[in-house]
Amino acid sequence: MQKRALVVGLGIAGMSAAIGLRAAGWAPVIVERAPERRRGGYFIGLLPDGRQAAVDLGISEDLHVRNPPDAGKAWELDRHGRSAPGLGFLHQPGRPAAVVRGDIEAALWQSIAGTGGEPVEVRFATAPAEIDDGADDVEVVLEDIGTGHEYRERFDLVVGADGMRSSVRRMVFGPHEEYMTNWNAMICAFQLDEQVPSYGAQDSVISARAGRAAWVFGLADRAPTALLTYRTADIAEQFTGDRVERLRSVFSGMDDPAVRHVLDGLERAPEFLFDSVHQVKMSRWSKGRTVLVGDAAWCLNLYSGMGATSALRGGDALGRALRENPADLRAALTAWESGLRPSIRSHQRTARIKQQMFVPSGRVAEVLRSFILRLGGAWRRRKLEKDRAAAPVGSGASV
Ligand SMILES: Cc1cc2nc3c(=O)[nH]c(=O)nc-3n(C[C@H](O)[C@H](O)[C@H](O)COP(=O)(O)OP(=O)(O)OC[C@H]3O[C@@H](n4cnc5c(N)ncnc54)[C@H](O)[C@@H]3O)c2cc1C
Known part of the structure; x- marks a missing residue:
């Protein structure tokens, strides 16, 4: 039977x-x-192992993937809101599939x-x-x-x-x-209705300071998604009161265009995931x-x-x-x-x-993280420019 x-x-x-x-x-x-x-x-x-599992499960043909061309651009914002090329989630080895x-x-x-x-x-x-x-x-x-x-x-x-x-x-x-082990951190994830002004529709924009960070993930064929994440010693307290007000207060003082846009987008979002990390x-x-x-x-x-x-x-x-x-x-x-x-x-x-890459634990980690990702971003940009110069005319590589 x-x-x-x-x-x-x-x-x-x-x-x-x-x-x-x-x-x-x-x-x-x-x-x-x-x-x-x-x-x-x-x-x-989705990293290579996940893409292979999708093949093994027989679902890869039905999996809609949204990678921007050449994995898109990622911008790192500094404390004054100035941006420089950085490395985003899709730029890690193994060419993750964006979904x-x-x-x-x-x-x-x-x-x-x-x-x-x-x-x-x-x-x-x-x-x-x-x-x-x-x-x-x-x-x-x-x-x-x-x-x-x-x-x-x-x-x-x-x-x-x-x-x-x-x-x-x-x-x-x-x-x-x-x-469940407590990581003393919170997340809020949701769909943005539009890209951060002055960035390309498919760009990723990252603003990461000691203990709090805002990520905008650019996608090929829909508006980006956003992630706010922060560290806190008091998880229970985070679930009291109005969520949007709490996030505004946690991110107050981080007054760059990406954070402002993400917080405004959160108020308009029909739904969002707000949870502790374990x-x-x-x-x-x-x-x-x-x-x-x-x-x-x-x-x-x-x-x-x-x-x-x-x-x-x-x-x-x-x-x-x-x-x-x-x-x-x-x-x-x-x-x-x-x-x-x-x-x-x-x-x-x-x-x-x-986790240090998503949300640095302190000022030293913040500086180190920013240095590594900006260096990586500059290297990647140069490599793409070189590849484009070497590519046959009409092959369409973009920086
Ligand atoms: C913001 C965020 C970003 C992420 N980014 C990535 C990433 O880039 N790459 C990656 O690989 N992973 C990522 N993850 C992790 C990934 O999303 C999860 O690990 C994965 O979705 C877990 O799937 P699951 O089916 O185990 O659990 P869940 O997605 O939690 O599904 C559980 C299901 O069970 C149902 N359920 C719960 N209780 C009951 C019950 N009592 N009876 C019946 N049904 C019940 C729920 O309604 C739900 O449908 C991310 C997670 C988050 C939150």
């Missing part, structure tokens, strides 16, 4: 896992607490809805209320959030792909405090017949720039491990975890260094 898996969460990790499970011959059912699929979202740079989160989810959704095989059953406005892991199966109480109606259902496996504050993790492994660290990602994937298991956080990549890779690899160990769930989960853990551990470590 075909084995059934409950996948909790219709994000990148949940849909990737469902596609992987389906390819392994399982029948996944996805439950999502939201009433409908999310769209849009913030900028994501918004909704682009990845849309490509995964196409496969879930039937282009990649049998359509996967998806139940919106549904969440698990209890998970009872038995010897032969898992009994889950599912709640229809709209009506409050609860019902029981049995599965051979539960996949918790319900994000950093995973309720599957809380129910099966223990309270959030045991696994990493999730667990010694095991599975227990009995429950396994966690993506941010629920290992949230690397945005500074690593690897969360979406590892969510795709994690779901795909889970399917492969189940395919290779069809009769032994424990062996499959052990093989899956030992294959992934070294790279997750390494990304969790390097995220601390990358």
